[in-house]
Amino acid sequence: MNTIEKFNEHVMGTYGRYPLVMERGEGRCAFGEDGKEYIDFGSGIGTNSLGYCDEDWVDAVCRQARAVQHTSNYYYTKIQADFAAKLAEVTGYDKMFFGNSGAEANECAIKIARKYSFDKYGKDAERYNIITLKNSFHGRTLATLSATGQDVFHNYFFPFLGGFINAEANNIDDLRNKIDDRVCAVMLEFVQGEGGVNPLKKDFVEELFRICAEKDILVIADEVQTGSGRTGTFLTSEQYGVKPNITTLAKGVAGGVPVGVCLADEKCSGVLAAGHHGSTFGGNPLACAGGLAVVSKVSTKEFLEDVRQKGEYFRKKLAEIPEVEGVDGLGLMLGIRFKSKKASEVCGRCLESGLLVLTAKEKLRLLPPLNITYDEIDRGLDILGRVLE
Ligand SMILES: Cc1ncc(COP(=O)(O)O)c(C=O)c1O
Known part of the structure; x- marks a missing residue:
């Protein structure tokens, strides 16, 4: 029995889950059981603020676990x-x-x-x-x-x-x-x-x-x-x-x-x-x-300024994608409106292509880790751009 079958045998079906078994994460990337890499623009619905396994965060939790x-x-x-x-x-x-x-x-x-x-x-x-x-x-x-x-x-x-x-x-x-x-x-x-x-x-x-x-x-x-x-x-x-x-x-x-x-x-x-x-x-x-x-x-001034700038960068890059009609939200909480594509379908296709995104009603929602790098933003948006072609 594979993980998904085992999971579904015992866990209530309260979520419509995608067929990804997440095994580990590193920085702003998740890795499936099969070793496939995913750039994470969802951060567990806005939760992994520092991405996966930030060293200071891991140290703090482990130190406390030992105390x-x-x-x-x-x-x-x-x-x-x-x-x-x-x-x-x-x-x-x-x-x-x-x-x-x-x-x-x-x-x-x-x-x-x-x-x-x-x-x-x-x-x-x-x-x-x-x-x-x-x-x-x-x-x-x-x-x-x-x-x-x-x-x-x-x-x-x-x-x-x-x-x-x-x-x-x-x-x-x-x-x-x-x-x-x-x-x-x-x-x-x-x-x-x-x-x-x-x-x-x-x-x-x-x-x-x-x-x-x-x-x-x-x-x-x-x-x-x-x-x-x-x-x-x-x-x-x-x-x-x-x-x-x-x-x-x-x-x-x-x-x-x-x-x-x-x-x-x-x-x-x-x-x-x-x-x-x-x-x-x-x-x-x-x-x-x-x-x-x-x-x-x-909470530092520099970190928050960086979040605002990355939010602007996302908006600028998203505006260059012809299928994007507009972007709503603030900072790194972004809702993308499409001209004709359905957000739920785009979300599924992004997953197949190695990008984790979310939806919110009819919009594609991005809640990337707050410490995402510009290189990771570019790589993720390249995938999104290709999916939207
Ligand atoms: C604005 C808002 N309030 C409350 C909740 C519920 O939070 P939780 O799932 O941690 O109970 C959510 C979750 O999506 C939320 O977005």
């Missing part, structure tokens, strides 16, 4: 303290909760938002509704699926969690009409990732923040995909000139070990106290060691 690999959250670890302090330094948020995934980070954000209003306005105020945007994606748990503003995710698993209202992205009137005194938070992605790499408009975001501040409604930024340097600033909120009350991170923040982070500002960082929330693995020492290694590298 203490796990302890319950009834005790303290230095590595969790160090990771939290680094995140606080680079994000400007003093307090955070560690979980293991984007969905978990968002669950925490939802709980903080609801309890903030519960504590301040009382149970009878029923101030628990959260406005999320149409076409958003916030995760696969029942709460985060309920928050996700796409009908296609609201199937089978009834009843979904109540208390989520969808407003149209970039339509401030729709948002205004949906806000009432039972709304405790608005949740958004600055660039909708799974929804098709759609950046929010700056004036919409500014007005949204103004309205929310005026009405004591918390703003939750889901930066699970856009955060951790992906768009060329450590947080994408920096480019919009706003500071959400809550920001969530996951994916790229720890370079391939599971970490979800819920960052809260001074307004709501005291909402959760002992017993209100928890996670056995949250803040796991191995995960924090990986996270500290990533954040220490990707």
